[in-house]
Amino acid sequence: MGSAIQNRILIGLEIHTQLTSLKTKLFCSCSSDYRGKDPNMLVCPVCFGIPGALPVLNKKAVEFAVMAAIALNCKISKRMFFFRKNYYYPDMPKNFQISQYDRAGGVPLAVDGFLHIDVKRKRKKIRISRVHLEEDPGRLVHLGPIDQSPYTLVDYNRAGIALLEVVTDPDLNSPKEARIFLQKLRSILEHLEIFDGGLEGAMRCDANISIAGGTRVEVKNISSFKEVERALSFEIMRQKDLVEKGLAVERETRHWDETRRITLTLRTKEEEHDYRYFPELDLVPIVITNDFIEGVKDQMPELPEARIQRFITTYNIPQYNAEVLVSDKALADFFERCVKLYNKPKEIGNWMMSDLLRYLYENNLELPESKITPEHLVEMIRLIDDGVISGKIGKKVLPEIILTGRLPMQIIEEEGLVKVTSRETLEKIVDRVFAENPKAVEDALTDEKTVHFLVGQLMKETKGKADPQLANQIIRERLEIIKAKGRP
Amino acid sequence: MPKLNELTAKETVEKIHKKEATAEECVLSVFERIHRLDDKVHAFVTLAEEEALRKAREIDEKVSKGKPLGRLAGVPVAVKDNICTKEIRTTCSSRMLEFFVPPYDADVIEKIKMEDAVIVGKTNMDEFAMGSSTETSYFGTTHNPWDLSRVPGGSSGGSAAAIVVDESILAFGSDTGGSIRCPASYCSVVGIKPTYGLVSRYGLIAYANSLEQIGPMARNVYDCALFLSVIAGYDPKDSTSVKIEPKDYTKFLRNDVTGFKIGLPTEFFGEGTSESIKKQVWRAIHKLEELGASCEETSLPTLEYALATYYIVAMSEASSNLARYDGLRYGYRIDRDDADWSTVYSKNRQTGFGAEVRRRIILGTYALSAGYYDKYYLKALKIRTLIRKDFEQAFKKFDVLIGPTMPIPPFKIGEKIQDPLALYMCDVDTVSANLAGLPAISIPCGFADDLPIGMQILAPPLREDLLLQVSYAFEQNTTYKDRKPSLK
Amino acid sequence: MKRRHLSKKEVEHIAWLAHIELSKEEKELFIEQFNDILDYFKKIDKVDTEEVQPTYHVLDLMNVYREDKASPSLPIEEALKNAPKKEKKFLKAPRIV
Secondary structure, eight states: OOHHHHTTEEEEEEEEEEOTTOSBOSSSOSBSOOTTOOTTOSOOTTTTTOTTOOOOEEHHHHHHHHHHHHHTTOEEOSEEOOEEEEOOOTTOSSSEEEEOOSSTTOOOSEEEEEEEEEETTEEEEEEEEEEEEEEOOOEEEESSSTTTOSEEEEEOSSTTOEEEEEEEOSOBOSHHHHHHHHHHHHHHHHHTTSOOTTSTTSEEEEEEEEETTOOOEEEEEEOSTTHHHHHHHHHHHHHHHHHHTTOOOOOEEEEEETTTTEEEEEEEGGGOOOOOOEEOTTSOOEEOOHHHHHHHHHHOOOOHHHHHHHHHHHHOOOHHHHHHHHTSHHHHHHHHHHHHHSOOHHHHHHHIIIIIHHHHHHTTOOGGGSOOOHHHHHHHHHHHHTTSSOHHHHHHHHHHHHHHOOOHHHHHHHTTOSOBOOHHHHHHHHHHHHHHOHHHHHHHTTOHHHHHHHHHHHHHHTTTOBOHHHHHHHHHHHHHHHHHHOOO | OOOGGGSOHHHHHHHHHTTSSOHHHHHHHHHHHHHHHHHHHOOEEEEOHHHHHHHHHHHHHHHHTTOOOOTTTTOEEEEETTBOBTTBOOOTTOGGGTTOOOSSOOHHHHHHHHTTOEEEEEEOOSGGGOOSSSTTOTTOOOOBTTBTTBOOOSSSHHHHHHHHTTSOSEEEEEESSSTTHHHHHHHTOEEEEOOTTTBOOTTBOOSSTTTOEEEEEESSHHHHHHHHHHHBSOOTTOTTOOOOOOOOGGGGOOSOOTTOEEEEEGGGGOTTSOHHHHHHHHHHHHHHHHTTOEEEEEOOGGGGGHHHHHHHHHHHHHHHHGGGOSSSSSSOOOOOSSSBHHHHHHHHHHHHSOHHHHHHHHHHHHHHSTTTTIIIIIHHHHHHHHHHHHHHHHHHHOSEEEEESOSSOOOBTTSSTTOHHHHHGGGTTTHHHHHHTOOEEEEEEEEETTEEEEEEEEOSTTOHHHHHHHHHHHHHTOOGGGOOOOOO | OOOOOOOHHHHHHHHHHTTOOOOHHHHHHHHHHHHHHHHHHGGGGGSOOTTOOOOSOSSOOOOOEEOSOOOOOOOHHHHHTTOSSEETTEEEEEBOO
16 A cells, blocks of 8 residues: 555544443443343343333443543533434334434533554554443344345344444544554553453444545444454455546445455435434433542543553563553553562563464464463463473463463473483483484584584484483583593 | 212222222222223223232232221222333324333332222323324224213323223323323313423333323312322432422312412413303402412413424424334334335334324424424424523412413314314413423313313422412312213 | 425425335325424524523433442343244344345
């Protein structure tokens, strides 16, 4: 992608984040723990849209939203109310969504924030136009692709879950920046302990994309954080293709089809919704006082930027490492728990940055999805430091730990990976190696390179378990003896 | 001696306490009346005879075991069919909800059950409470017991008719723009529209949620006060519920209006008001003067705009409140598997809703749609402010305001139903109380050509006590409540 | 002559927004009735509301909350008992596209 064009790509995101730390839904007392449950098990008259039921706002949701707004450098509205966003769709139990609105006398919970992201080591400010609370719709299950399903199955367990909507200005200029922004946002919300991005579908987004000052197209249904780069890249390619063919990009709303990895027309400009926003009068206004904000601030945990600084100063690890670790709260927490168990931050950091992250990345895993715990990693590093295994064996053992969750010592013992440190054992093996390689032994007396060959043979015989220092020492001793004795 | 179904609620409770009658006998007497008469009146949509008898026997068992009894022990209550009753079909007199059985009880139903009331059945109404004549019911119109060729008023027409012919002792109504007071006036019973927020709306199937309240209907003021005492009070399930201590409204029933300052808004006696009604209401006013009140004409100029304002607000809210009826979770569904969701929804709503409901939804949709919001909905809400201010001014000077409940006497069935606007005009005097959230009562104040006339009294917010005191004094010094329709 | 506030095309669009199908005859009838009603609504245009705040709520309530404490949901058979069409524990909606 040429940078000239890249600069003319404008992307704005509308991110919907479930406040997963809440125990209940936004407007009713149904449990929010809906994942893996049978359909329609977690519904009540309120979230199922049964006639006559009325919403009552979850206080904690407002606290969490205010907390997020503070972390996103927003101005928090002093007085606001909820609006109804009216449109029909089978995932909507009431055919309106209780949301917030910035017109018709409405104000969102917070406005005018920003977040810095680092792109190629350069700091970039992404403006956040608004942050507000709204309810999640239910879940539709299609039989195969959406356009081929003969009917639709509906599950309202998710309906009414509290969503935090974060809307950016079109300040992002590439799919990669969009991903970095999402990662940063996720890390912040996770540090606030209001969100767990590891949960399926907990962060979803819609994107507005235009290229070269052209028409804006909205892409909906980007259902995860991992999909965003893919969906945006496809859409940019599609738009460029049209432009190159001399065709116009239509103003429309498109749907990201995750399985086919394409965007499809959802509705054209003519079919755009008229949401008929108006106040939700079953709820009363929310007034956010300074006391309320101060109370929230008092409860606020450490934010990522502060944590990066603390990692650098307290643990003396490189800034880059600190940034990578803190970019994912699970990683940063893992790191700190390791350090607590074994005060070797540098080694722990290095193992995490290199082998652990590489393995997770290559296997498309998130840390919490793997079986490794801080206890595992610390035990492994200790075994190396204590000379029980070599670093090389460590690299071999780590994937095994991640995959199976077995303890390092167990793996080492069961697979016989303990470093051979017994002089007696090694001497016997050296005897065998010397007997099998008379020519090499003769050369080794004069040629240093062949000494290395002999050591290599020894390591081969022991499957890498021989204590390399001791092995070297024994071989050299033997050669000295031979030298002293003259030819064997 | 009066039959058990002709007793007041107060008398019923006393008789059951004194073991002069059993709850079962009371309930049986009511059902005997219903079975004999309701073919003519058609007050009920659904009877709950089995449940009622079961409940009556429970109460009788309590009596025999000497357990404490509730304040409405053994009193038959008819419930308007837009109030959710668990396990009893709740239709809103709509084909849309013909087979809808709520999985929960409205808050007011829980409250009366706690007080040992017995639910007799569900009463007929205008479909989704949209009307002033009970003619828009899918199940056929209710007939005015004073003249079966005339309407009973609406939308709580079934409730008013049921109690005036002794098919029940108490009845629930709901009032969005006069739906309790209009049929109370047309059937010669007492009905209160409480202050907005005094009675929980949880379980009231919404028509226009910022305007409506559930309220008590009874044959006399005392019963109405008793009934209100039971159903009023804070409900955490309704965010618009006012947090006040429960009151015993029967304590305010004093036969004394000495020193009361009564305002007579000229707008309530406007040109559309029939002479016979004006005459009778003036007689009632003179009666109050005789009893020691001082009455004075006054003007609330913005009341002229109340009717248009009301309809714009009500229709707008209705368009959103009734969006949930799509045939997916409950309600009418056409048997078409070949069509897409949007087509099926549109057909369900075409067939499931009657003409008046569809008219109001479509007009309400228009009033909220892009480009018209400010012109209609927002403008109406501003006039609502002016109307409130007019009332605030008036109540600085007067304790209560009085006028006719209805501008014209009960009209013939079919007379106005073809002309929606003409029917809307009937609500001209009642809607302002809903716009301003004020309490209002309609009490019988005479007859013209053997048709009942009702007097409306309005008070400041939460001053139901004033309404009741004036009404009680008037009732104690007149005989209108003793006159009965001559249906056998 | 009465002003036509709503054309046939507009009525069709609004009915579409409201997801209500209208028969040909009813469309004609409704257009007439709507125009009558809107004509009546015109009377509010006269009111000067320049400086007036809208009344959303007649109440002065604010900050009505509930605690984040879970309580039991409906039993599934209760939740689904009114659904015209279902499949296993799902509601069955018509196809999307």
